[in-house]
Amino acid sequence: MADYSSEEFLISVITGLLPEKGNAAVGAASPVPGSAVLLKRELTGGALRASLIQGTANNPFTDGGRELFDAAGQGRIDVFFLGGVQIDGQANLNLVGTGAYPALERRFPGSFGSPYMYFTVPNVILFRPEHTRRVFVEKVDFISAPGVSPPDVHRIGGPKALVTELCLMSFDRDKGRFRLESVHPGHSVEEVRDNTGFDFDVPDNVPTTAEPSDEMLGVLRSKIGREIAGTYPDFAERVLGYRAEMTA
Amino acid sequence: MADYSSEEFLISVITGLLPEKGNAAVGAASPVPGSAVLLKRELTGGALRASLIQGTANNPFTDGGRELFDAAGQGRIDVFFLGGVQIDGQANLNLVGTGAYPALERRFPGSFGSPYMYFTVPNVILFRPEHTRRVFVEKVDFISAPGVSPPDVHRIGGPKALVTELCLMSFDRDKGRFRLESVHPGHSVEEVRDNTGFDFDVPDNVPTTAEPSDEMLGVLRSKIGREIAGTYPDFAERVLGYRAEMTA
């Protein structure tokens, strides 16, 4: 097994969650999911289409800022990524801030498109490396986007999985609960439990998350650095060793 | 007074109804209103903007077929032109056909955007050269667009005037009735009455419609033929004596 960085590992974990075809979109400031999507595109020979919303490279949208949301509403976006200042056990996401709204103690940027993408994209992958009780709380202070909805609200999309620096969880929408799927190499179920503020299902045997293959790392380093550099030049250089000669 | 054709006379009548500034739009297959709008644009030094929807010349819209309607909904279109297979005394327009809908005796193309433009454009000029009881009826067989609306329906726009080969009428939206404003040279109030299937107001003294001035005819022939040829080459040549060397 080759050496790899923590980012390369997380890229590999996310890549393993992606479908063999369809459309995957990545929002702003998401180089790890962005790299995973471009890698999966490469591995599928283009059958999985990639849209990096930030920047102009690998961003096929041509109809303005609403096109991503419209496309999601049309059912054309199969995969999207969301995070949060706080995430709770019902997969509610808080991107607004902590404290009692509107008099917040700490204000964050805002909900972006989360309460729409969460309803329209079938496979929303929650990506939040920091795995602490500060992030994974019993109940979020503000629901930017709810994890589950009552039956009288039309909903196609929702949370599929959660990727952190410690583990991979899946989300059962009917039960409204996370389930631990695997723990990353070097970490334990107890560590996950200690650092998670909500209750979740744990199977009897929790496997260790698969490490990236040499082949995957080879493609990632040789081809994806160049691609992701068009959107995230610093990341491409720091993580994937790709120095862009010029970026627009 | 110079010689002029019947089309040149009608262009002059319509030009006299146009405002000194704002946006005037002209739908498909309307060379007479189109020429009037381009003439008024020339006479106002561009203060009245012109949009000929048909074709690419003098058509500034860049956002597809909906932009004219959206712009009207935004209140940006000040003048538009409509006609009809039948027009009745309440200014209801029928562009669909004659007979009992849907089993029509004679089918015409359809309502186009009439029931929207009629509600959104403050100055709709009805232009229908043929002045007969076949056209101007007591009650239209099918209301493509109603002349007046009840107060619980939001309405900014509506009919302002009616131009035919015989006369010029105005429309009083509060009374829901046409009023004879002037009769064209060589015609009489009786002739208008005999050829109109609906009742309308007639003032004690009905003036004769003003004839086009030499100056107006000069501008029309020297400058507008070239402009309108981009949209209506046959009309430009036949009516305004302008032969386009090449049209796209």
Next chain:
Amino acid sequence: MTDQTDVAALAEQVPDGALVALPPDYSFVPMELIRALIRRGVKDLHAIAVPVSGMAADLLIGAGCLRVMEAAAVSLGEAGLAPSFTRGVQDGSLTMKDSTCPAIHTALQASEKGVPFMPLGGIIGSDIVKYRNDWKVVDDPMGEGNGRILLVPAIRPDVAFVHAPLADRHGNIWVGKRHELFTIAHAAKTTLATYEELHDGDLTEDPVLSAGTIPAMYIGGLARAVEGAKPLGLAGSYGADMDHIRAYAKEARTQEGFDAYLKREVLGGQAEAAS
């Protein structure tokens, strides 16, 4: 990637009974694909004009491919009434759903945005509303006392058709300022496109052409068809053949005349071979 194929194979992708969207005659109509659909013998189509149609609809109607037509108008423009459409409505063989331009644009935008309906100003009092059971007039649902307003349900075509001046190897097509074609492509489940010329490079990455490019994500099939809009025009490439259209308007005034046109101009060698 969108696979490239030929026009006949594109026509095979349109199932009988499909709801198909037709651009207006001035807006890049894939007439060669329309003719291929007729040759394939497609049946029971429900066509939606965006928002009006002419030659494309009239050929499909005359050839017996259409069961329902929804449009704000069907007309050959300066060439006069659309003969097959007029005959079809008058003899009752064609079901016409009368609409109005902004209602069609709005209903497609509802599908574009994934909502089941959209409000539209005006229209109330038109007899169109009376005959559209799928439309609904409601009291201001915001509860602001703004009076009655029309709600129109989303229209989601199964297939949209377009003939683009340019396409590239990635499956992107360029349609310039004809943005109604963006709306159609977004609203429809898939879009089948023919194109005039192959563009070298990626249209979505060109700083100027990208503004008029529909990305491959929306395109379900692509085939080259040189002069594929004729006898209609393709702005910037060639004008409409008005003599042809006027002659059609005259010849197709009877079904026999239409059939002669169809055999000569559409079925061509195929009809010969079958006889």
Next chain:
Amino acid sequence: MTDQTDVAALAEQVPDGALVALPPDYSFVPMELIRALIRRGVKDLHAIAVPVSGMAADLLIGAGCLRVMEAAAVSLGEAGLAPSFTRGVQDGSLTMKDSTCPAIHTALQASEKGVPFMPLGGIIGSDIVKYRNDWKVVDDPMGEGNGRILLVPAIRPDVAFVHAPLADRHGNIWVGKRHELFTIAHAAKTTLATYEELHDGDLTEDPVLSAGTIPAMYIGGLARAVEGAKPLGLAGSYGADMDHIRAYAKEARTQEGFDAYLKREVLGGQAEAAS
């Protein structure tokens, strides 16, 4: 024709208290006009980000020009939190109307189409809805039993701002594929635009450029501002000055730091002259 003027005169056309629309930082923000607004001392603006903002909003907030901010998010992106925005919300001096991207796009499209509201899927269950008294959740108004849906009222900005790569003497501006700027211009009562370069000819008549052109009909004032988007970028012309933005993010963490930035980078000679 749209009269050409200078940036200071454009800023004079924005009344205190106006509802102004700001493009997102990646989409042709007229930063020189934003600075001119601050120099003019504009007050009590209600800014709507389309749908997010960064530098433009943060400068206006720090300079005390904004009373209300409506946005899906305010952030300096990779440079981190927007310091004046964060401070303003935390100390209660700024009223923040939290929204979400598609709600802002939809509300602008409602104005674009001249309807008082539009439906939007999803969103229900978000606390955003709870705090938006102007939004309304209703049972399917089509009566089709499709459950509850959110209706958002139209947003009609008094003034939209844009910095275009190109403009022409007729008052048309070219923004390429940044179609959200079309929507803003259509939705707003008027649009004030700065531009980088003058295009010879009529942009609406160019077969390729017209696809990215906003016609003069929507443009209420126009002034040339070379490098007018800096320190933000103008795709195709120049990139964002990330060092400048990162330095701003750090310096403006305190109001004193912001004031120093403002004096140095915005008020410039004017502040000197007035002192």
